[in-house]
Amino acid sequence: MNALHSSLLELIRRTSAEIPDDVQKAILDALEQEKKGTIAESALKIIERNVEMAKQKSQPICQDTGSILFYIDCPVGFDQISCEETARDAVREATRKGYLRQNSVDSLTGVNDGTNVGPGSPALHFHQHRSAEIHVRLILKGGGCENVGAQYSLPNEKLQADRDLKGCRRVILDAVLQAQGKGCGPGILGVCIGGDRATSYEFSKQQFLRLLEDRNPNPELDGLEQDILQTANQLGIGPMGFGGKTTLLGVKICAANRLPASFFVSVSYMCWAYRRQGVTLDPRGEIVQWLY
Amino acid sequence: MAVLNMIPISIPISEEKIRSLKVGDSVAISGVVFTGRDAVHKFLHQGGKLPPGVSFAGGILYHCGPVVIKDEQGQWKVTAAGPTTSIREEPYQAQIIRDFGLRGIIGKGGMGDRTAVACQEHGCVYFHGVGGAAQVLAECVKGVRHVYFLKEFGSPEAIWELEVKHFPAVVTMDAHGNSLHKEVFEASQAELARHV
Numbered sequence: 001m002n003a004l005h006s007s008l009l010e011l012i013r014r015t016s017a018e019i020p021d022d023v024q025k026a027i028l029d030a031l032e033q034e035k036k037g038t039i040a041e042s043a044l045k046i047i048e049r050n051v052e053m054a055k056q057k058s059q060p061i062c063q064d065t066g067s068i069l070f071y072i073d074c075p076v077g078f079d080q081i082s083c084e085e086t087a088r089d090a091v092r093e094a095t096r097k098g099y100l101r102q103n104s105v106d107s108l109t110g111v112n113d114g115t116n117v118g119p120g121s122p123a124l125h126f127h128q129h130r131s132a133e134i135h136v137r138l139i140l141k142g143g144g145c146e147n148v149g150a151q152y153s154l155p156n157e158k159l160q161a162d163r164d165l166k167g168c169r170r171v172i173l174d175a176v177l178q179a180q181g182k183g184c185g186p187g188i189l190g191v192c193i194g195g196d197r198a199t200s201y202e203f204s205k206q207q208f209l210r211l212l213e214d215r216n217p218n219p220e221l222d223g224l225e226q227d228i229l230q231t232a233n234q235l236g237i238g239p240m241g242f243g244g245k246t247t248l249l250g251v252k253i254c255a256a257n258r259l260p261a262s263f264f265v266s267v268s269y270m271c272w273a274y275r276r277q278g279v280t281l282d283p284r285g286e287i288v289q290w291l292y
Numbered sequence: 293m294a295v296l297n298m299i300p301i302s303i304p305i306s307e308e309k310i311r312s313l314k315v316g317d318s319v320a321i322s323g324v325v326f327t328g329r330d331a332v333h334k335f336l337h338q339g340g341k342l343p344p345g346v347s348f349a350g351g352i353l354y355h356c357g358p359v360v361i362k363d364e365q366g367q368w369k370v371t372a373a374g375p376t377t378s379i380r381e382e383p384y385q386a387q388i389i390r391d392f393g394l395r396g397i398i399g400k401g402g403m404g405d406r407t408a409v410a411c412q413e414h415g416c417v418y419f420h421g422v423g424g425a426a427q428v429l430a431e432c433v434k435g436v437r438h439v440y441f442l443k444e445f446g447s448p449e450a451i452w453e454l455e456v457k458h459f460p461a462v463v464t465m466d467a468h469g470n471s472l473h474k475e476v477f478e479a480s481q482a483e484l485a486r487h488v
Contacts, residue, residue, distance in 0.1 A: 039316065039462050046422045046460065053427035062293070063359045063372035063426040063448075098361040098371050102447045110331070112446030144377045144423060160488075170488050177484050180477055182377050182401035184423035232486045235480040240423060241401065242462065243476050273424035 004285030007155035009089035040244030139276035171202035181241015184271035207252035304350030355399035357448025372426035386410035402473030418465035
């Protein structure tokens with residue numbers, strides 16, 4: 001077993017069992033906010049206990065270990081083909097060990113071969129950079145939250161959403177309303193304004209690589225992020241849709257250029273079981289640093 | 293699990309007990325539950341039969357696709373077992389409640405009007421588990437009694453017969469036509485109208 005294989009296996013184990021510090025902090029803050037004795041508070045207490053137990057037992061935080069999304073920054077000359085093969089092997093082994101559920105189904109035959117490896121799974125996104133470092137980030141995104149994602153094409157007459165930031169705000173808040181508790185709230189939104197149908201969703205998911213407490217360098221988007229977060233938390237949807245103060249833990253928005261004819265707003269929803277981790281690897285594939 | 297202020301529910305459940313529950317009640321469920329999700333619902337809806345000796349009557353169907361591994365002794369062990377989103381079963385649920393005599397569904401996110409009506413007509417409630425809380429809920433699973441349709445549907449979609457103890461849940465749809473999901477949706481929709 002080579003070093004890259006072991007490192008990726010450990011990355012998968014830790015991503016599945018341990019919530020990143022920024023998310024755990026946000027959950028604890030939310031627990032403080034909720035009214036004592038409500039079912040919202042009791043749901044958050046179970047969530048808090050679950051986070052601790054998963055870490056301690058090194059078992060999946062959520063049984064839906066999700067779509068397996070790797071984001072890899074690599075130097076010029078890096079062998080992407082063998083990295084991809086190693087990642088697929090690491091996923092097979094992680095599944096045998098129970099770090100991942102047998103979670104990948106052939107869409108035509110309905111067969112789940114129990115390996116988690118097949119067309120589109122795992123998904124690897126390579127990005128070359130002019131640095132010698134290798135960063136591998138991993139997101140495990142469950143189906144409940146994936147199913148409540150939404151893509152809007154503006155203008156949207158029903159929601160009175162025009163092609164401007166006010167229109168974007170309306171559709172993003174509509175996505176929060178429609179999601180209610182179905183995506184395992186309190187959730188986190190990743191949003192892309194613009195792009196084509198595919199890139200728009202893709203960029204919206206990449207927003208989940210950001211830290212919850214970071215701020216958007218673009219003042220307009222930063223304003224929109226804060227506004228959506230505050231407004232969503234006044235709707236009373238609450239943890240699991242039980243009613244309560246915390247509907248969202250964070251909102252992250254980016255913008256991509258669009259065609260004159262198109263104006264998409266893509267909203268990806270991440271559940272509270274926000275599984276995101278990353279490592280810096282040395283050229284041999286050994287872990288030198290954890291990124292979250 | 294802390295069971296203070298939680299109403300104990302033992303399976304099989306009587307119709308009288310089910311009709312005494314109301315939206316907002318916290319419960320601790322003990323007994324034998326069956327998992328069943330997308331493939332099982334479609335199968336039963338299309339006239340599929342449960343394996344000989346298996347009955348849902350008076351029981352609970354849990355919308356869950358657990359992580360289950362075989363330990364060194366060859367015993368099944370549930371290592372993660374939270375609820376999956378229930379609304380996908382809305383096209384099938386009412387019929388399955390009626391035909392199989394279910395008294396309870398455990399899931400997350402709530403269900404729609406047809407299921408609410410079936411709960412009212414046949415005496416069934418919807419118990420909401422905490423989505424994502426796979427470890428806390430797996431700890432309430434004390435044993436795996438059987439598994440059915442493992443080969444046909446794959447592990448997450450199989451019917452797992454599980455023994456649970458003090459499984460925590462909240463009644464969010466009762467047998468009197470009330471739904472917390474409907475209430476929260478309507479209130480949040482009205483609130484949103486004030487902000488856009």
